[in-house]
Amino acid sequence: MSKPAEWSVEVSKQLYGLEHSIRGEYLTIDETGALVLKIGDESVRIIDLMKKYGFETAYIRFLPAIKSTMKKVFETFKTLSQIHGYTGKFQPVFPMKVNPIPLVIDAIWRYGEEFNWGFNSGSIGELRLLHRYLDKGSRLLIYDGVVSDNVLKLLMDFKKAGWHVIVDVESEHDLQVLSKYGEINVGIRVKPFYKPGGKWSHSAGLEGKFGLTINTLLKLIKEYKWLNERAILIHIHGGSQIYELKHIAAIFDEARILFNDLRSIGFENISIIDTGGGMAYPYHDSRKGTPESPNYTIVDYLNLLIRKFNDVHPHPTLVFEGGRYIVASHRIVVAKVVDVRPYSTEYKPFETGNGERLIGIPESLEGIKKILQYTRDIQSKIKGKTLTLAERERVEDIITHYREEIIVKLAEIIRSNPSSVENIINDPLLYKILTSPSRRFIVNLSLFADIPDSVLVNQYFQVTPIQKLNEKPDVLAVLGDLTCDSMGELREFISDVEIETSVDSWFNRMDFRISHLPKKYLKLGGIPLHLPGKDEDYYLAFLDTGAYQDPLAMKHNLIYGAPEIVIDINGSGKPVIKVLKHGRKSYL
């Protein structure tokens, strides 16, 4: 057996989720322990970018990431369709609501030329933004919102300019409006019967917000005779971030049955199937089948899509409507740590003074658990009582003394007998204390403005330091933002290290919490981080914030609007870096 590894850049890569099937292509750690972006043939240290422009908070937009996911989707389909002999067309579209900022739409437009990438729009605002590309080419435009004469007027502009326009209908109102626009093709959006689980599951099922139920559709077919002629697409969308492949399969099955049945009752012009979004992005790439970690890849997804429709004849055109998957990786939020505070009461060696004896920490796990329980009991006993300053200090000191001493003792036990770790972490009370935070790092950002989904839907975003990645972490820290809102805190961290590391490297340098255990999937109560030295600028990066976070950004406490470092690659493979100031270098 080889000797277990000490801390290294390789351990950091696994700990901070940087061995990644998508962003791993361009985001890595260099030999100095700095997070770097590989831009064409060059490497740029992110800390150098922050220092160069003097930013404490910034969004780094790496536009080539968008191109590379588009290409991956396109080429994967191409390869798989050759393998399966699928002759239907592939038609990707970008659902604009995922990120409608002009920079992103422009990237989709430019990079999408080669793949004929279309758009899915759900609002008049999005149509107006797209209007600037009206005469620059023609793409597929699927309109998926509530229709009105104003919407249709805009859509007619696209149609006249040569775009392929399809308007999804999902109610009688839509059909009434569309009756007047005979030259517009329609898509029939049907509610998925199947609920795929996950945070957006309520978008599906018979009570879902979008689409027609079959009984309404069958009624409308009788009343609106033109529907047979004009319907060319069926659309079924099961929600976003569907993290298990079996749920995707169920949605595809529904789409296939709808397609076959509608064609058999006379909808002969339907030749396009739009199975909606749902292609999950691996926020944590461990294939666990959890909300942050889908159990499938784009290859599995497209393979399934083609297999499900391979028996349908003629082979329909297949619309890919994933947006999260395409843009999530392109934006990195970088922010400086501006303060380090104790998480709870501060640990100082307990001075009993007048000859009192403190109980030592026992060697047995049972004894340790008894003391842990005792520190909890004290807190509940004094609940509601008013304590003097001296009493309160004493209680705080006692509680922290025992908790910290217990952590040191557990570390000692594990070091002297590494196999005991299994037993210890299987005990919920002991696991919790060994993975509890000891610090609160205040970071120069607002979760509400910069990663709102961490507040709105408790979404997991990977956090990593951008420096010192060749060093073992010092502490587990909860991240507090600048808002005066207790929801502005981030504490969850998934630790999933495969490398056989030495016992010594399992424990943080300062607080003796564990940052990882080899081949164990752990959820920690804080982020493993280094204590910034005096006058040291210590920055954190929040990865994969390119989908939904821009349009959902909130202005809580009026903290919003970070500067942006926009990176692209020119024709000869060289980086092109533009800075958009938005007025401030720091939120402070």
Ligand SMILES: *Cc1c(COP(=O)(O)O)cnc(C)c1O
């Ligand atoms: C939101 C939405 C999408 C995007 O889905 P993601 O899985 O988040 O990429 C696709 N299609 C429709 C109709 C949507 O409303």
